[in-house]
Every structure is written in structure tokens, then in C-alpha cells.
Amino acid sequence: MSDDLETTETPFDPSTRPGRVLIVDDEANARSALAELLEDEGYVTATASDGVEALEKLETFTPEVVLTDLKMPRMDGLALLEEGKKRQPSLAFVVMTAFGSIDTAVEAIKRGAENYLTKPLDVNSVAAIVARALEKARLSAEAALLRAQVDKRLSFGGILGDHPTMQRVLKIVGQVAPTRATVLITGESGTGKELVAAALHHNSARSKAPFIRLNCASLAETLLESELFGHERGSFTGAEKRRAGRFEQAHGGTLFLDEVSEIPMATQVKLLRFLQERELERVGGNETIRVDVRVVAASNRDLRQMVADGTFREDLYYRLNVVQIEMPPLRVRRSDIPTLAHHFLRKYREENKRPIEGFTDAALRALVAYPWPGNVRELENAVERAVVLCEGPMIDTELLPSATGPAMTRPPENGGGGLDLLIPGITMGEVERIVIERTLESVGGSTARAAEVLGISRRTIQYRLKEWRGASEIDLDE
Numbered sequence: 001m002s003d004d005l006e007t008t009e010t011p012f013d014p015s016t017r018p019g020r021v022l023i024v025d026d027e028a029n030a031r032s033a034l035a036e037l038l039e040d041e042g043y044v045t046a047t048a049s050d051g052v053e054a055l056e057k058l059e060t061f062t063p064e065v066v067l068t069d070l071k072m073p074r075m076d077g078l079a080l081l082e083e084g085k086k087r088q089p090s091l092a093f094v095v096m097t098a099f100g101s102i103d104t105a106v107e108a109i110k111r112g113a114e115n116y117l118t119k120p121l122d123v124n125s126v127a128a129i130v131a132r133a134l135e136k137a138r139l140s141a142e143a144a145l146l147r148a149q150v151d152k153r154l155s156f157g158g159i160l161g162d163h164p165t166m167q168r169v170l171k172i173v174g175q176v177a178p179t180r181a182t183v184l185i186t187g188e189s190g191t192g193k194e195l196v197a198a199a200l201h202h203n204s205a206r207s208k209a210p211f212i213r214l215n216c217a218s219l220a221e222t223l224l225e226s227e228l229f230g231h232e233r234g235s236f237t238g239a240e241k242r243r244a245g246r247f248e249q250a251h252g253g254t255l256f257l258d259e260v261s262e263i264p265m266a267t268q269v270k271l272l273r274f275l276q277e278r279e280l281e282r283v284g285g286n287e288t289i290r291v292d293v294r295v296v297a298a299s300n301r302d303l304r305q306m307v308a309d310g311t312f313r314e315d316l317y318y319r320l321n322v323v324q325i326e327m328p329p330l331r332v333r334r335s336d337i338p339t340l341a342h343h344f345l346r347k348y349r350e351e352n353k354r355p356i357e358g359f360t361d362a363a364l365r366a367l368v369a370y371p372w373p374g375n376v377r378e379l380e381n382a383v384e385r386a387v388v389l390c391e392g393p394m395i396d397t398e399l400l401p402s403a404t405g406p407a408m409t410r411p412p413e414n415g416g417g418g419l420d421l422l423i424p425g426i427t428m429g430e431v432e433r434i435v436i437e438r439t440l441e442s443v444g445g446s447t448a449r450a451a452e453v454l455g456i457s458r459r460t461i462q463y464r465l466k467e468w469r470g471a472s473e474i475d476l477d478e
């Protein structure tokens, strides 16, 4: 038996931590006999006399396995199973049932119990079955933990992206968020610049102070200046009261200057001064005000080119560009498209109360192949539109923009369709996967034949398939 226990020690926990078993039975003798038996096997145990007491012990004792009788007063084993699984999905249940009432045991298995034992109990099978249940509980707890980590990695402040280019962005966001470094976020329209600016703020010690945003393109020169720095009473026509600017409002927090390329030259000087001295004067005022503000700027224009053209100050450019985050366009990270599309599908399905199940395979292929000149925003809008217009349970191609339609930026080569539409935007690993899967498809699934066609070894194919199967299991459960 102790051999059995050896193998139950989870590979994730080298400390040979003893398993924790809660024994639930209304018969005191049965409880103590089981406790003794399991403690001899090295478990830590606790007991309860019915479901109600057992639920309390879930909190105080934190078992990994519950060994429970089915027929008990107050709350029976099935009810306990249901409630316990709700509270802690990784908890493993083994139910004990009187000989001859196998129906309830079957019912318990259906509701998620790991296994059952028939009474009178066979001492040897108790230990073996509890050991197996413990192993299952630990694997499932570990899987839940891993999943939580994966989710966290994938969604830094709601920013989805598993493609290496996005993982690099998220890594930089994580590194610079806690600092006060000025950050310049560049990238095409709709690539998520504002989302990253907000993530920088929310993952910093400033997160409780304000995140103030100003679109520099939205105001005329004089208004922009007073909006940023505030003004004293009477400093210009219409300035009837003294007013604090965005910098002052953002004190302790973050000021996000969107479309920073649109700041006129005169205002650029003032912004530069703030970045150098951390102080400013209101329009029409002499008082020098010190504020603690982190500046994050964004631009979808090429500031370096503007510097070369003389329309953007070089010194300001370098002050803003302490750290630069370049947002990749969606077409160079196409493998993120399915995740994003499903994310927006869930969002707009809820919002519009539409019972839509998903995308057809053809629709997903079309989404991945489309060049998305408007990037994530365009994808979001396209999915919203499709959700609203969709009449069946599945979104199909006719509701989506098409790579071969009028919006296509270049004609499909090699007769259209296929891999060519996906390049750039997929990784070498993804190319390999597509090539191997399509070849397998065309040779009827024979790895030997596919290996011959591809000029690689059969073992390589088998090895990859095994790898991907593991990966797709994670995807499916998402």
C-alpha cells in the first residue's frame, strides 16, 4: 500500500506533502475506523457526521479528498457533493454506498464523484481508491493554477495577445509600468495604444490616482495650452475663472497625451519644459507649480520623420521617447485573430443578447486572412456588426470582410487563398503546423506518407502532433 502512496505524491510538490482527507459518516464507529486506517497510510484526516458539518470543515480543514457516506441526516452525500464541487472544483469525492444500492453510487459518479466504495468496506480498496482520488485532486488543482497563470499572461489588463510580438509588448509594459519613465507608444490606428497607456497606469503605484487623457488633435492651439497647463483668471477672452489644467488634475497619476504629434510648436516648448523640470506655469500666470505626473504619449504618425521635416522638436522627441512601445499591426500577428474574435464575440453576444454559438471554420479562416488595415478596432467593429446581423447560430463568411474582396490591399498570389495570405503574421512554428496538417490531410492521415512528402522523419511529425494535441486541449477548454 505504501508503494501506492509513493506514486500519489504529486510531481508538482517535491515536499511529499501528506494528503488531506475529510471523512463524513453519521456512524461514529465507521468514522473512527476509517480515520485510523487512513492515518496509518500517512494521510491527515478530519471527520464530520453529516453534510452540513462537512461543509463547515471544507473551510477550516481544507481537504483534498472527501470520503463520504451517502445516506445521512440533515444533508446527504449527494447534496454535499454538489455543494462541495461548487465551492472547490478540484475537490475529489469518493462516496460510500450500502451493498445493493449501486444506483445512488452511479448517480454520484454522474455528478462528479471520482469513485465509490461499497459497504461493508474492503480495507485494501479504501486506501487504493483514496490514493487515486488524491492524485486526481492534485492534478486538477495544478491545472486550475496553470490555467489562471495562462489567463493572466494572455490578458495584461485586458490586453489579449499570445503572438511573440505582443508578448514582447506585454513584457515591456510589465517592466516599465512601476517606474515613472515617460513612455511613447507608437503604432497604427486601432492597435491598442490607449489600452497599453491605461495598463501602464493601472499596473503602477499610481493606479489609485487619476488617469487623465487628452487628445492633442482635438483642440485649437490656445485652448490646448490652457487645457494642459490651466489658466489664470482673465488670461484670455473667455477665461473668467482660474482653472487647473490636465497636468494638475493628473497629480500623483498619469497623463496620457494621445496624438502627441499634433501639438503645435509653441506648446511643444512648454511640454518639454515640464518633462525637464517637472514644473509649469498656468497660462497668464507667474506662479511656478510643481506636479508629480507621469507622462505617456501616443502617436500613429512617424515622429522621427516629423523631426526630420522640422515639424516636431527633436529634444521633445527624445524626452518623450525614454521608453518606446511599438504596437504591432494586427496583420503581423494573425495568430491572435481567433482569440480576439472570440473575445469580441462574447462581448457583443452578451450586449445584444444574441444566442450565437461561434464562427464557422470558413469564417475564422476569412478573419485570419483579412489584412485588417484598421487593426483591432476594425476587427472589433466587424465582429459587432456580424453579431447584430447574424440570423443563425453561427457567424459565416458572408457577414465578414473578405481578404479577396474589395478591401484586399494586394491581389492574392499563387491563385489566391492558402499560406500566402497569412504572411506576414504567423510564426515559423505555425507555418510548420499548417504545412504538416495540410499534408496529412492530403495523404489521408498517414504520418509515414506525409513524412515522405515533406522530406522529414516520421518521428518529427509524431512528436509535433503530440505537442499540438496538448496545446489544443488548453485551447478547447478556454
Ligand SMILES: Nc1ncnc2c1ncn2[C@@H]1O[C@H](COP(=O)(O)OP(=O)(O)OP(=O)(O)O)[C@@H](O)[C@H]1O
Residues within 6 Å of the ligand: 158, 159, 160, 161, 187, 188, 189, 190, 191, 192, 193, 194, 195, 196, 300, 340, 376, 377, 380
Ligand atoms: N490586444 C488587445 N486585446 C483586446 N482588445 C484590444 C486589443 N488591442 C486593441 N483592443 C481594442 O480595440 C479598440 C482600439 O484600441 P485602442 O483605442 O487602444 O487603439 P489605438 O491604438 O489607441 O487607436 P487610435 O490610434 O485609432 O486611437 C479598443 O476597443 C480596444 O479595447
Ligand SMILES: [Mg+2]
Residues within 6 Å of the ligand: 193, 194, 258
Ligand atoms: Mg487611441
